[in-house]
């Protein structure tokens with residue numbers, strides 16, 4: 558039997574605190590993500606969502622438990638993993654095509670082949686004509702398109718996304734969500750998408766994993782049976798979406814409340 562593409566098994570992550578104690582960021586997390594699956598992870602602020610991504614990306618080793626990618630334990634950054642953060646990871650002194658081609662070149666692809674692949678992705682994300690532009694010449698939405706091209710040009714098997722669209726205005730955000738779904742569909746890439754925004758999670762994902770207030774445990778794992786292809790703006794108005802939202806929110810809202818109390822206790 559083929560193992561799941563991503564498998565966390567009883568994974569716990571503790572960090573050392575400045576006072577010498579430890580802080581448990583995630584506790585006893587077990588979950589799997591299959592090839593081509595789109596999984597959104599939601600939970601209250603600071604609960605441990607980004608830490609969970611760091612375990613999968615190999616940026617942080619688990620303190621306990623195991624994290625496997627394609628059946629092998631993660632040691633260092635595994636091959637085939639792409640990462641997209643809220644902040645862009647583009648070099649301001651390089652133009653768009655040089656930024657997009659940088660990943661393949663770093664992976665040993667010849668310069669001309671890398672430029673061909675970069676050109677193809679720049680066109681696919683709708684930025685043909687902007688190859689020679691620099692980051693400061695682009696809007697927030699255009700910079701996100703570059704970031705998508707920069708990540709997807711490496712053809713990741715697993716795409717880890719940490720609130721990639723949260724800094725965008727509402728309309729650009731919806732545009733980018735639709736764009737992401739179009740680019741992702743049919744690629745077979747597994748996506749783990751961390752967000753604060755439950756609407757975004759439901760609109761994009763096949764499953765929504767709800768995490769508890771800190772330390773993060775998995776509270777619920779909802780299958781989202783909304784049809785694809787999806788247009789996120791239209792989908793949000795459907796009764797099926799509203800029903801799903803209310804079901805998932807019931808699970809999430811008490812964790813948000815607990816996190817608020819934890820926050821209030823910390824500053825008291």
Ligand SMILES: Nc1ncnc2c1ncn2[C@@H]1O[C@H](COP(=O)(O)OP(=O)(O)OP(=O)(O)O)[C@@H](O)[C@H]1O
Pocket residue numbers: 572573580581582600601602603604605606607608609753
């Ligand atoms: N490298 C680190 N060293 C020490 N503590 C850390 C480290 N990384 C994260 N933490 C702590 O672990 C907890 C979980 O952080 P994490 O960033 O995973 O939460 P999050 O759910 O992604 O937060 P947010 O919703 O605000 O983005 C926080 O209390 C954070 O301060």
